[in-house]
Amino acid sequence: xxxxxxxxxxxxxxxxxxxxSRYRKFWCYRKKFYxxxxxxxxxxxxxxxxxxxxxxxxxxxxxxxxxxxxLSSFPPFNSFRGGEISATEYQKxxxxxxxxxxxxxxxxxxxxxxxxxxxxxxFVRMVLSQCRAxxxxxxxxxxxxxxxxxxxxxxxxxxxxxYATYIFPEESALLYAIVRNARPARAVFMGSYYGYWAxxxxxxxxxxxxxxxxxxxxxxxxxxxxxxNCGLNVKTKFTVADxxxxxxxxxxxxxxxxxxxxxxxxxxxxxxxxxxxxxPHLKAALNNLKSGALLVAHNVILSNFTGGAYFEEKQRxxxxxxxxxxxxxxxxxxxxxxxxxxxxxxxxxx
Ligand SMILES: C[S@@+](CC[C@H](N)C(=O)[O-])C[C@H]1O[C@@H](n2cnc3c(N)ncnc32)[C@H](O)[C@@H]1O
Numbered sequence: 001x002x003x004x005x006x007x008x009x010x011x012x013x014x015x016x017x018x019x020x021s022r023y024r025k026f027w028c029y030r031k032k033f034y035x036x037x038x039x040x041x042x043x044x045x046x047x048x049x050x051x052x053x054x055x056x057x058x059x060x061x062x063x064x065x066x067x068x069x070x071l072s073s074f075p076p077f078n079s080f081r082g083g084e085i086s087a088t089e090y091q092k093x094x095x096x097x098x099x100x101x102x103x104x105x106x107x108x109x110x111x112x113x114x115x116x117x118x119x120x121x122x123f124v125r126m127v128l129s130q131c132r133a134x135x136x137x138x139x140x141x142x143x144x145x146x147x148x149x150x151x152x153x154x155x156x157x158x159x160x161x162x163y164a165t166y167i168f169p170e171e172s173a174l175l176y177a178i179v180r181n182a183r184p185a186r187a188v189f190m191g192s193y194y195g196y197w198a199x200x201x202x203x204x205x206x207x208x209x210x211x212x213x214x215x216x217x218x219x220x221x222x223x224x225x226x227x228x229n230c231g232l233n234v235k236t237k238f239t240v241a242d243x244x245x246x247x248x249x250x251x252x253x254x255x256x257x258x259x260x261x262x263x264x265x266x267x268x269x270x271x272x273x274x275x276x277x278x279x280p281h282l283k284a285a286l287n288n289l290k291s292g293a294l295l296v297a298h299n300v301i302l303s304n305f306t307g308g309a310y311f312e313e314k315q316r317x318x319x320x321x322x323x324x325x326x327x328x329x330x331x332x333x334x335x336x337x338x339x340x341x342x343x344x345x346x347x348x349x350x
Pocket of ligand 1: 164165166167190191192193194196213214215216219241242243244259260261262298299
């Protein structure tokens with residue numbers, strides 16, 4: 001069975017959006033109020049946050065921290081995070097006012113904030129049970145305290161170098177939980193970048209045999225340093241190579257993570273452009289995946305649960321990117337696409 005399950009809103013859309021006319025007036029007032037507060041906080045924000053934010057970016061770090069830091073002075077963001085307005089209402093603010101008002105976040109970053117789950121642990125619990133219901137995983141137990149402790153330790157020692165990652169907190173927590181429950185003996189990351197997602201997996205099972213594959217030597221050096229800092233470099237291989245070629249020599253894989261991206265240039269073959277590269281990567285790894293092996297892939301946004309033009313276009317783009325990858329999955333796996341901030345696909349080989 002191949003399913004795409006969309007995250008349901010935990011709250012009903014606000015009555016403001018049900019469009020009873022007597023609420024329209026209230027909505028206009030509320031919008032003006034938000035705009036005014038946004039103007040004031042934006043003004044303050046220029047003084048309070050511009051320098052630290054720039055500094056943080058130069059040093060690298062998570063995009064989540066950057067987005068959170070910039071938006072924390074904007075009331076609509078806080079209302080959304082606090083559960084007072086729905087993702088749909090917040091996304092509307094982002095598109096109508098936010099993108100023009102908030103300085104320092106590009107269009108991708110501000111729009112991604114609308115996909116932040118209200119509570120990362122609640123999100124992980126919900127999606128684990130969806131994976132369990134489809135028999136993709138056998139065990140959906142989840143210990144929020146243990147996850148926070150383990151990933152908090154990693155966070156404290158992780159050096160991002162000059163790099164930034166779009167792995168979001170619920171995505172690290174989800175991978176941690178999957179590994180903690182499934183106990184894969186051997187895992188491979190194709191396009192590991194500087195290892196930030198991979199270390200969430202390794203922290204869940206330090207005895208796991210892990211291979212990071214990336215063509216970029218500089219990012220691999222950053223990964224190696226941070227894994228060393230965290231004491232998680234035992235049984236970890238840091239391989240600078242083309243993942244497609246290298247994976248052919250790694251047998252009996254229990255967990256495969258896809259996160260490479262090729263250049264976006266039209267000058268290279270379509271199958272290797274941007275995220276379309278998942279197709280040749282999966283094809284190369286397929287025979288080396290054990291039956292029942294797990295596959296996790298990042299950047300699979302196939303829904304527009306927040307509404308609006310930005311994610312409508314994003315999902316159209318990704319469907320195009322994955323036009324060969326998804327049929328290959330359908331033939332060989334049971335899979336689910338989860339609405340994490342950047343979209344995470346979880347699959348089990350048949
Ligand atoms: C930019 S990262 C993905 C980022 C990740 N989603 C995050 O936010 O942390 C993609 C990585 O794929 C790597 N890559 C691209 N093509 C590759 C290939 N053929 N083999 C191995 N790695 C590759 C790039 O060097 C890069 O480090």
